Each structure stands twice: as C-alpha cells, then as structure tokens.
Amino acid sequence: MAIMLYYPLIEPPRDVMYQGLLYWDMISTIVPDLADPDRESGWVRPSMMSPDMAAVADAGLYTPLSIASHVEPSVGIGGVDLTAKLRAALADLCSEMPERELKPRPAVEDPEQEIVYSDKLPPHCVDLLLENGLARVARREPMLIVSPAVHFTLLSVLARQLAHDLTAWQRVADRAEPCLPYTDQPWAFRLAHLPATGKPERCWQVELGGLLPVPDPSVPVSEVIAFRLKYNDERVRLVRAIRNLLRRLGGGEDPDEVFAELRAELADALSDLDRASQRRRVHWMRRSVSVLVALGSAAGAKVSPDYAWLLGLIGGYAVNVATTSMPSLPGDQGVDLSYLQRIRKAVE
Known part of the structure; x- marks a missing residue:
C-alpha cells in the first residue's frame, strides 16, 4: 500500500485520519524537532497529541517526520536544495499576491495557520523568511509568526518534496511502500504545485x-x-x-x-x-x-x-x-501521485 504524508498541519482532522487508517499503511506528518533526550529524534511529545492521534500512534500507525531527523540540514534525500526550492516558491507567491497578505499580522488571529515551529523548516529557510520580512520571531521560541499564505506554502512544498525523497529512499532500500502527499485543503494543494517548484x-x-x-x-x-x-x-x-x-x-x-x-x-x-x-x-x-x-x-x-x-x-x-x-520533481520514483480530499462537499 502506501504511507500518507498529511500536510500542512501536524495533525489531520478525523475524516482524513480515518482515510489514513483504512486505506494507507501509515499516517505521517511533518513535525518540529522537539525530541526529549531519551526519545528518538523527531518524535512528538505525547502532550502535543490529541487523544485520537495518541491512539493511532499507540497502534503503530503514525510516524512523525522532522527535517532534522530525516534529511540533511538543507538538502533532501534526493539531493534537492530545500531552501532554494522554498525560495523559488515564495518568489512565485509574491508575484501573484499583494504584500499585505504575505506579511505576518500584528496580532495573531488564527494560531493554527499563523504560527509555525522553526524546527519544522530547513535552518537557512528561517533566515530567508526573517530577512525578507515574511516572518517574525514569536515570544515563545522556537516559533515563528507568518501569514497563512506563507505558512501553507512552506509546509505544502516541503511535504511534496519530502514525500518524493522518502519514496526514492524506500525504493533504494527495496521497500515497496511509496510515501505520497495528501491534504484536505485546496489552497495547500495548489501551493504544493506552484509552477516555480518544478x-x-x-x-x-x-x-x-x-x-x-x-x-x-x-x-x-x-x-x-x-x-x-x-x-x-x-x-x-x-x-x-x-x-x-x-x-x-x-x-x-x-x-x-x-x-x-x-x-x-x-x-x-x-x-x-x-x-x-x-x-x-x-x-x-x-x-x-x-x-x-x-x-x-x-x-x-x-x-x-x-x-x-x-x-x-x-x-x-x-x-x-x-x-x-x-x-x-527530479528523479524516478515510479508513478507520481498527489492527493486532495474534498471535505466540504459530500458525494451524493
């Protein structure tokens, strides 16, 4: 079967979680590198999980994915410079959206969409965001405050590239299960496929x-x-x-x-x-x-x-x-697939 890499949030909603439980080998999400010293790097602290996600993890059906644990500082498994790819995607975004929608708001209105853990990003990407005024450091480090558009762009582009890289790694290791990007948010889906990304x-x-x-x-x-x-x-x-x-x-x-x-x-x-x-x-x-x-x-x-x-x-x-x-995306990973679940429209 396959591994579902859900994006752009750390935890999928229930209907996506249930899709993962029934039709995928495993659910994975991009997480900050907030490991306790006695835990494997990249693991999510139980206190960060909802009871639903904890139950999925306890059943052995959830694998967290962190940049620090699974890739080199700025280069993906497939040799792709993640920071350069993100820079191109952000430039693409800046060309089609007004500046006011890209800058972080003075007051955070939606923490889930406007706060991103800096540890979820390649190290040089944080500098890129701060230097271009696309982020500011939150009072609680290691968090950044960004606009929803920038947040979704970062995590969407990363998810698609990391899914591609992990699939390539699985093939090298003679493992059949591909890792495929999956979202329930049309905006994130579009941003993952910006023209500048390939x-x-x-x-x-x-x-x-x-x-x-x-x-x-x-x-x-x-x-x-x-x-x-x-x-x-x-x-x-x-x-x-x-x-x-x-x-x-x-x-x-x-x-x-x-x-x-x-x-x-x-x-x-x-x-x-x-x-x-x-x-x-x-x-x-x-x-x-x-x-x-x-x-x-x-x-x-x-x-x-x-x-x-x-x-x-x-x-x-x-x-x-x-x-x-x-x-x-560069390289041969078999059939390239990308999923969007349309949550707002039931099938009649």
Missing part, C-alpha cells in the same frame, strides 16, 4: 467520487482501528484495485480501456467493504478524493490539454478524469 508536466486529474468511504466522525477511533484489523482483506482489495487504476493511467494507457477492464473488480471490492460496514454497523461518510497522476513526457505528449470526461459509475458513484499539469 518543470510543468502533463498529468491526469482523477476524481474518485465515493470509492473511498470512511466512518462518520462520530465513530470512535478505537472502532475504526478495530474495523481496519477485522476487515483487512476487504479494504486492501479496494485499495489495490484503485492503485492499479492510477498506476496504469500513469503508465499512459487509455483511461476508458483501463476503466472498462477494472470496473467489475472495483465494484466488487467496494461492495465487499460496504457489506463489512453494515455487519459492523458503521455509518459511512463519502467525500470525493482527487488525485493528480503524472504522465511521462512520451505519454503526456499524446494527451489533449484541458479535456475532461466521465469514465463511468461504480456503485452509483461517478469517476471522472481530466487532463491538467503539475510541476515535475
């Missing part, structure tokens, strides 16, 4: 409709973890069918032909999982998930730009595909 590359945008249902947020985390264990075969079967669809699309195969071949497998897998939820009396909530699937240069050249159509229905839920572009 060379434009043609890709598919696949709307998965209601193919990845999750329990309603009223369901306790313990119940979701129990469901994951009891119905492991059903959930893995659905994930593999969807990943197979995305993998073949990324390989340049015709979307209509691929969907026609996999329709029955997808429908059966979704039906099995729905029956499992009924036996467990778990009420599903369905939110559409959008996935960008990068195409190689050869396959991308064959795809018409700005084209969209309905692939078909699975269990009454539409699966749509469109052509768009996203900035490519």
Whole structure:
C-alpha cells in the first residue's frame, strides 16, 4: 500500500485520519524537532497529541517526520536544495499576491495557520523568511509568526518534496511502500504545485467520487482501528484495485480501456467493504478524493490539454478524469501521485 504524508498541519482532522487508517499503511506528518533526550529524534511529545492521534500512534500507525531527523540540514534525500526550492516558491507567491497578505499580522488571529515551529523548516529557510520580512520571531521560541499564505506554502512544498525523497529512499532500500502527499485543503494543494517548484508536466486529474468511504466522525477511533484489523482483506482489495487504476493511467494507457477492464473488480471490492460496514454497523461518510497522476513526457505528449470526461459509475458513484499539469520533481520514483480530499462537499 502506501504511507500518507498529511500536510500542512501536524495533525489531520478525523475524516482524513480515518482515510489514513483504512486505506494507507501509515499516517505521517511533518513535525518540529522537539525530541526529549531519551526519545528518538523527531518524535512528538505525547502532550502535543490529541487523544485520537495518541491512539493511532499507540497502534503503530503514525510516524512523525522532522527535517532534522530525516534529511540533511538543507538538502533532501534526493539531493534537492530545500531552501532554494522554498525560495523559488515564495518568489512565485509574491508575484501573484499583494504584500499585505504575505506579511505576518500584528496580532495573531488564527494560531493554527499563523504560527509555525522553526524546527519544522530547513535552518537557512528561517533566515530567508526573517530577512525578507515574511516572518517574525514569536515570544515563545522556537516559533515563528507568518501569514497563512506563507505558512501553507512552506509546509505544502516541503511535504511534496519530502514525500518524493522518502519514496526514492524506500525504493533504494527495496521497500515497496511509496510515501505520497495528501491534504484536505485546496489552497495547500495548489501551493504544493506552484509552477516555480518544478518543470510543468502533463498529468491526469482523477476524481474518485465515493470509492473511498470512511466512518462518520462520530465513530470512535478505537472502532475504526478495530474495523481496519477485522476487515483487512476487504479494504486492501479496494485499495489495490484503485492503485492499479492510477498506476496504469500513469503508465499512459487509455483511461476508458483501463476503466472498462477494472470496473467489475472495483465494484466488487467496494461492495465487499460496504457489506463489512453494515455487519459492523458503521455509518459511512463519502467525500470525493482527487488525485493528480503524472504522465511521462512520451505519454503526456499524446494527451489533449484541458479535456475532461466521465469514465463511468461504480456503485452509483461517478469517476471522472481530466487532463491538467503539475510541476515535475527530479528523479524516478515510479508513478507520481498527489492527493486532495474534498471535505466540504459530500458525494451524493
């Protein structure tokens, strides 16, 4: 399966957490390097976790990711200068937004969006922000006060690059699980794919409709973890069918032909999982998930730009595909995927 790298916040909301518990091997987030001396560097102190996140961690399903613990000071695992990439992304942002929206506000109105731990960033990035007036040091170090736009840009660009680098590292270590960026905030998703962060590359945008249902947020985390264990075969079967669809699309195969071949497998897998939820009396909530699937240069050249159509229905839920572009990342990590969960619109 795969590791979900959620961004831009340290802790995902419940519906994203439940998506991670059912359809991913592990949940990961970028955290400050606030390790206690007797703990492994990069771990999150239990006092910083909500009870939900602590339960996920206790089940062995959460891995924190810190810049200091997993990469060199300014260069990613893949040899990319993270500070240079962030500088380019911020310059891109400055060219399209008024200065007043980029400077930190005199008084913090939303701590979750305006305060960032400096230890979550490459060391030289902190100097870059302070020198350009894009941040100021908070009274409680090691925190910086930034605008929401700057905060989301920093963490979104870092998340996509680190997911790419960790996937490359997994492949070198002969581990099959890729690490893929995942967010529920459209603004963060857009910022992660700013033009300055890479060379434009043609890709598919696949709307998965209601193919990845999750329990309603009223369901306790313990119940979701129990469901994951009891119905492991059903959930893995659905994930593999969807990943197979995305993998073949990324390989340049015709979307209509691929969907026609996999329709029955997808429908059966979704039906099995729905029956499992009924036996467990778990009420599903369905939110559409959008996935960008990068195409190689050869396959991308064959795809018409700005084209969209309905692939078909699975269990009454539409699966749509469109052509768009996203900035490519250096190196070969297999199929490049990036996820956006649309939380504000339920699938009818």
